[in-house]
Amino acid sequence: MNIYDLPDKRGHFGPYGGVFVAETLISALDKLREQYDSYRNDAEFKREFENELKHYVGRPSPIYHAKRWSEHLGGAQILLKREDLNHTGAHKVNNTVGQALLARRMGKKRVIAETGAGQHGVATATVAARYGMQCVVYMGAEDVRRQATNVYRMKLLGAEVIPVESGSRTLKDALNEAMRDWVTHVENTFYIIGTVAGPHPYPMMVRDFQTVIGAEAKLQMQETYGRQPDVLIACVGGGSNAIGLFYPYINDESVRMIGVEAAGKGLDTNEHAATLSKGKPGVLHGNRTYLIQDDNGQIIETHSISAGLDYPGVGPEHAWLKDIHRAEYVGITDDEALEAFHALCRFEGIMPALESSHALAYAAKFAPTLSKDQLILVNLSGRGDKDMATVAQMSGITL
Amino acid sequence: MNRIAQTFAVLQSNRKKALIPFITAGDPGPANTVELMHCLVEAGSDIIELGVPFSDPMADGPTIQRSSERALKHQVGINSVLNMISEFRKTNSQTPVVLMGYANPIEAMGHEYFAARAKEAGVDGVLTVDYPPEECEEWVRCLEQHGMDAIFLLSPTSAQSRVARVAELAKGYIYYVSLKGVTGASHLDLEDVESRLAQLRTAVSIPIGVGFGIRDGAMAGAVAKLADAVVVGSRIIEEIELSPQNELLNNVRNLVAGMRKAIDEQGD
Numbered sequence: 001m002n003i004y005d006l007p008d009k010r011g012h013f014g015p016y017g018g019v020f021v022a023e024t025l026i027s028a029l030d031k032l033r034e035q036y037d038s039y040r041n042d043a044e045f046k047r048e049f050e051n052e053l054k055h056y057v058g059r060p061s062p063i064y065h066a067k068r069w070s071e072h073l074g075g076a077q078i079l080l081k082r083e084d085l086n087h088t089g090a091h092k093v094n095n096t097v098g099q100a101l102l103a104r105r106m107g108k109k110r111v112i113a114e115t116g117a118g119q120h121g122v123a124t125a126t127v128a129a130r131y132g133m134q135c136v137v138y139m140g141a142e143d144v145r146r147q148a149t150n151v152y153r154m155k156l157l158g159a160e161v162i163p164v165e166s167g168s169r170t171l172k173d174a175l176n177e178a179m180r181d182w183v184t185h186v187e188n189t190f191y192i193i194g195t196v197a198g199p200h201p202y203p204m205m206v207r208d209f210q211t212v213i214g215a216e217a218k219l220q221m222q223e224t225y226g227r228q229p230d231v232l233i234a235c236v237g238g239g240s241n242a243i244g245l246f247y248p249y250i251n252d253e254s255v256r257m258i259g260v261e262a263a264g265k266g267l268d269t270n271e272h273a274a275t276l277s278k279g280k281p282g283v284l285h286g287n288r289t290y291l292i293q294d295d296n297g298q299i300i301e302t303h304s305i306s307a308g309l310d311y312p313g314v315g316p317e318h319a320w321l322k323d324i325h326r327a328e329y330v331g332i333t334d335d336e337a338l339e340a341f342h343a344l345c346r347f348e349g350i351m352p353a354l355e356s357s358h359a360l361a362y363a364a365k366f367a368p369t370l371s372k373d374q375l376i377l378v379n380l381s382g383r384g385d386k387d388m389a390t391v392a393q394m395s396g397i398t399l
Numbered sequence: 400m401n402r403i404a405q406t407f408a409v410l411q412s413n414r415k416k417a418l419i420p421f422i423t424a425g426d427p428g429p430a431n432t433v434e435l436m437h438c439l440v441e442a443g444s445d446i447i448e449l450g451v452p453f454s455d456p457m458a459d460g461p462t463i464q465r466s467s468e469r470a471l472k473h474q475v476g477i478n479s480v481l482n483m484i485s486e487f488r489k490t491n492s493q494t495p496v497v498l499m500g501y502a503n504p505i506e507a508m509g510h511e512y513f514a515a516r517a518k519e520a521g522v523d524g525v526l527t528v529d530y531p532p533e534e535c536e537e538w539v540r541c542l543e544q545h546g547m548d549a550i551f552l553l554s555p556t557s558a559q560s561r562v563a564r565v566a567e568l569a570k571g572y573i574y575y576v577s578l579k580g581v582t583g584a585s586h587l588d589l590e591d592v593e594s595r596l597a598q599l600r601t602a603v604s605i606p607i608g609v610g611f612g613i614r615d616g617a618m619a620g621a622v623a624k625l626a627d628a629v630v631v632g633s634r635i636i637e638e639i640e641l642s643p644q645n646e647l648l649n650n651v652r653n654l655v656a657g658m659r660k661a662i663d664e665q666g667d
Contacts, residue, residue, distance in 0.1 A: 010533060018533075018534050019531060019533065019534065020502060020529045020530065020531070020534055021457070021458075021529055021531065022457070022458035022528045022529060022531075022552060022554075023531060023551070023552040023553055023554045023557060023561075023565075023576065024458065024552070024554045024556065024576055025458075026531055026554075026556070026557065026561065027554075027556035027557065027558060028556070030558075166461070166464050166465075166468070167454060167455065167464075167468070168454075172455060173455075176455055176456070176457045179457050180457065180458075180460070183458070186556070280507075281506075282502075282503045282506050282507060283501070283502040283503045283506060283529060284455060284503060285455070285457070286457075286529070291503070293503065293507060295476075295507065296474075296476030296477055296478070296504055296507060297453075297476075297477065297503040297504035297505070297506060297507025297508065298452075298453065298454040298471065298476065298503075298504070299454040299455055299503070300454075
């Protein structure tokens with residue numbers, strides 16, 4: 001395989017990615033791309049980013065050997081990249097720190113974000129407070145209702161949360177609304193997108209900021225185990241934690257990469273969010289990628305127990321990695337994810353986010369098919385405190 | 400000469416400016432669209448922009464978003480939009496119809512198949528909001544092969560280098576979005592529009608329509624002094640939204656006729 005160096009200059013990963021937006025947004029994206037290109041390899045910018053990751057986020061995050069759980073499963077050893085230990089409790093903050101630093105260099109005093117469950121909104125509100133910026137978060141009205149605690153968290157951090165009443169009133173509509181805000185207030189506003197989707201340069205930029213996950217893992221694996229893992233497993237909604245782990249390994253074909261999408265109530269039902277398994281290529285939110293859509297090209301509402309995976313698109317780089325068979329994409333149902341959630345609590349004393357529980361559930365299925373000396377590295381992308389109400393409800397318990 | 404060029408040629412020889420209303424197909428219901436199109440023509444419209452409903456209209460403000468949602472409630476997809484145009488063409492072979500919408504419904508149908516069907520239905524031009532010139536060369540060729548115009552947007556933030564690029568690909572007319580933001584926004588700055596149009600005309604040889612923020616006859620008349628065409632969308636959709644079913648056609652007719660009058664009077 002050739003050395004992988006995507007995207008191309010206009011943000012394409014094969015046929016995916018690109019810039020599919022109205023003319024009104026083009027100049028804002030051009031400026032963002034120019035600025036990001038100049039800071040991307042700027043030593044001072046990198047130093048500042050690394051410094052913030054170390055002292056504010058708390059990196060590097062450890063790799064933990066889930067020994068008891070591995071033994072119980074009776075196969076490969078499962079290792080966890082502990083992104084749940086980051087400040088704010090998930091990998092999302094790696095990206096918001098990076099984009100906020102860029103916003104600051106571009107002289108933008110106002111940042112906006114879209115959020116589904118509220119994790120990216122919280123991570124954005126957090127860095128906005130840290131750098132003294134005004135922060136507006138768009139959140140589907142339906143999600144505002146379902147995620148009251150996170151809404152309050154964002155408000156405590158000084159952000160304004162605007163419920164979005166259009167469309168299906170969920171994450172995709174929040175993204176539409178944030179774009180509309182950006183196009184209207186482009187002079188003073190920076191749009192911090194939370195995943196590796198959207199028009200170029202976002203999929204590349206968010207990937208770059210999240211790549212710290214995989215880069216650290218490579219060093220830590222060498223240091224502790226003297227070798228790299230046999231398999232990487234990560235959950236995929238938009239796909240930022242997965243690409244963050246996968247990217248530094250793309251050219252190393254001895255490492256298998258498996259992305260786990262939300263199969264909801266089952267891949268054979270209409271209630272899932274398994275875009276790569278069940279979707280078709282199309283254009284949404286500024287890029288070409290796989291989408292869950294009907295025959296008329298309308299985007300369909302998705303379902304997952306995990307709000308962070310409940311998105312009808314997926315990052316264009318994942319679409320390409322699927323097509324070239326460099327990564328595999330599988331589905332895990334709500335029930336399977338829930339079972340893995342409980343297992344990690346009981347065997348390891350770690351409460352994983354429901355998003356990450358999808359990756360864990362696939363690891364639990366896959367590990368027994370491998371031998372005991374093989375290593376699976378799972379990205380534990382977030383912690384599960386935020387999901388306690390959902391888990392209790394699913395188990396029929398009233399808190 | 401196709402219908403769009405023909406329309407502008409006739410207007411020019413009569414020293415008139417074009418009025419281009421926008422409505423969303425299927426809004427408020429599928430049964431209203433064809434009669435609304437005829438009503439727009441009777442009220443003095445020159446070209447009709449017909450919106451194809453999409454679940455995620457990222458570049459549109461609340462008014463057009465709601466119109467899209469109303470149409471989607473009735474399952475109005477791209478197939479039914481094309482059927483409406485065929486129906487309209489049974490009694491109107493003169494007025495150009497431009498489809499305006501987002502890329503995904505067209506891609507779902509397939510470029511080639513869509514273009515063939517659209518031509519057959521009587522479509523004259525297609526404006527695909529989220530296809531900037533860099534991403535749609537093949538698409539523009541496809542439209543051209545089927546004898547339809549690729550209509551493009553330009554905005555106040557378009558660099559002059561982009562204006563030149565768009566001018567090369569664009570056919571029919573250019574739609575200049577007169578302010579930053581989404582459709583339905585308000586405060587259009589006439590002086591700004593005037594100086595931008597002068598710049599655009601150094602690169603663009605086809606007619607230029609101006610839209611976004613035109614809410615009444617006075618504004619339509621003022622814009623008509625500067626541009627070749629006046630595009631009105633959200634204001635008409637509001638009228639559709641607020642009108643009871645039995646007054647719908649009458650209200651829309653009065654509104655559009657008022658704008659027609661104001662546009663025609665600006666030249667006198």
